[in-house]
Amino acid sequence: MRWFSTIFHKNRRILNYILAAAFLLLVTVINDPVRISLAKISATVFYSPFFRLKSHIQELQNVAEENRFLRRQLTETSLQLVWLNEARRENQRLRELLGFEPPDNFRLVPVKIISLYQQLYPVAAIINKGSNDGIRANLAVVNRYGLAGKIVDVMTNYATVQLLTDPSNAVSGRVGESRQIGIVRFAPRRGLYMDNLPADAQVKKGDLIISSGLGGVYPPGLAIAQVDSVYANAGEIIKKVNLRPAVNFFEIDELYVLMEN
Amino acid sequence: MTLILYIAGLFALAFYQTILADMLSIYGVTIDFAALLVIMVAFRKSETVALWFAIVTAVVVSTPYIAVMPWEILVLGLIALAIKNLSSRLNLETSMSKLTLLGFFLLLHGLLISIIAEGEDLFYLFYRSVLPGVLYTLIFAWAYFVISEIIASPRRVKESA
Numbered sequence: 001m002r003w004f005s006t007i008f009h010k011n012r013r014i015l016n017y018i019l020a021a022a023f024l025l026l027v028t029v030i031n032d033p034v035r036i037s038l039a040k041i042s043a044t045v046f047y048s049p050f051f052r053l054k055s056h057i058q059e060l061q062n063v064a065e066e067n068r069f070l071r072r073q074l075t076e077t078s079l080q081l082v083w084l085n086e087a088r089r090e091n092q093r094l095r096e097l098l099g100f101e102p103p104d105n106f107r108l109v110p111v112k113i114i115s116l117y118q119q120l121y122p123v124a125a126i127i128n129k130g131s132n133d134g135i136r137a138n139l140a141v142v143n144r145y146g147l148a149g150k151i152v153d154v155m156t157n158y159a160t161v162q163l164l165t166d167p168s169n170a171v172s173g174r175v176g177e178s179r180q181i182g183i184v185r186f187a188p189r190r191g192l193y194m195d196n197l198p199a200d201a202q203v204k205k206g207d208l209i210i211s212s213g214l215g216g217v218y219p220p221g222l223a224i225a226q227v228d229s230v231y232a233n234a235g236e237i238i239k240k241v242n243l244r245p246a247v248n249f250f251e252i253d254e255l256y257v258l259m260e261n
Numbered sequence: 262m263t264l265i266l267y268i269a270g271l272f273a274l275a276f277y278q279t280i281l282a283d284m285l286s287i288y289g290v291t292i293d294f295a296a297l298l299v300i301m302v303a304f305r306k307s308e309t310v311a312l313w314f315a316i317v318t319a320v321v322v323s324t325p326y327i328a329v330m331p332w333e334i335l336v337l338g339l340i341a342l343a344i345k346n347l348s349s350r351l352n353l354e355t356s357m358s359k360l361t362l363l364g365f366f367l368l369l370h371g372l373l374i375s376i377i378a379e380g381e382d383l384f385y386l387f388y389r390s391v392l393p394g395v396l397y398t399l400i401f402a403w404a405y406f407v408i409s410e411i412i413a414s415p416r417r418v419k420e421s422a
Contacts (some may be wrong), residue, residue, distance in 0.1 A: 012309070013308065016308070016312060016313075017312075020316060020338055022315075022335050023316060023334070024331060024335055024338070027330055027331045027334060035327040035331075036327065038320050038327075039320075039323075039324045039327045039330070042275075042320055042321050042324040043324050046274070046275035046321055046324070047275045047279060047324060047325075050275055050278075050280055051279060053279075053280065053282055055277050078319050181369070
């Protein structure tokens, strides 16, 4: 045994070469089984943790990519939903309009609001039709709930609607049941109210106020408002009647110009 | 302790092959990390250690492509022996001399493995892949030498004082 140890230590270098050459020969000659076994060992020991890490990283990248895709899709779907809701509302409005009949000898010309002019309340609206479409001043403008205003200025392709909420716009109104006539006006602090009603006028909360047709601008019978409250002070000859407008001026979108046939 | 360092080096090689190589490659040019590791060990350690580390490194680096395993063992083993024998005869104190030797053997490794693995379009492979790969590896090695010198210099000053 001693002689082996002596030979080993004296010829260590040569032994190394021989062993290395033998290993190389083993890998080269008995090629596939040895190589595969070595590769398996190497893959299991050295590579497998990093393969797992890489697959986790790829999974995270895929999740991030999927997340981006889903976010984009969600945005698109949300936009589509808004558009569909808008279409649904428009559909509902148009369905309601089918039951809305213009006064005799009048037809409805649908118009779109381009912009609203506001002073606490919307007081005027610019619409997308003008003299080219037959629009002229002093035509009544309605929506499906009732009277909204009248045309004041007309351009070739645009026109301005003076809404009932403009304090300078006054409409001759009639109490639906008692047929009493008064002037409907708007004041910024008070809101819509009816003026010039005598103290003995038969008017109560909930009564419908319609246009009287007097003055020649508005056809008779258009809903203007509902009576909200009535104040009759002793000694006064005029009743104070506050109204709730039929049209919600904060939500107007589609209007119709009443044109004579 | 030394054995743990070698094993850590092999793990680093597997990590590089699996994850870092793709990240650090520039237009398909990658760092020859296996050859770099073998040459670095050959600069510092004994012939036996350098030879067997080269063999194990060759097995690890050729795991994804076992057809080149014998050639990797042969080439990296010979490079380890050549570096060991040359470094005992040459003055390799400066980083530039080490880089020159490193560059030569990296080029040799790249060329031989390309000839064995690819077999054709050698000229194209040489200027498209091997030479840029050697330059990229040399930049990496140069950065390693600079950092290791910065780390070693205060220790040297302390020892000389």
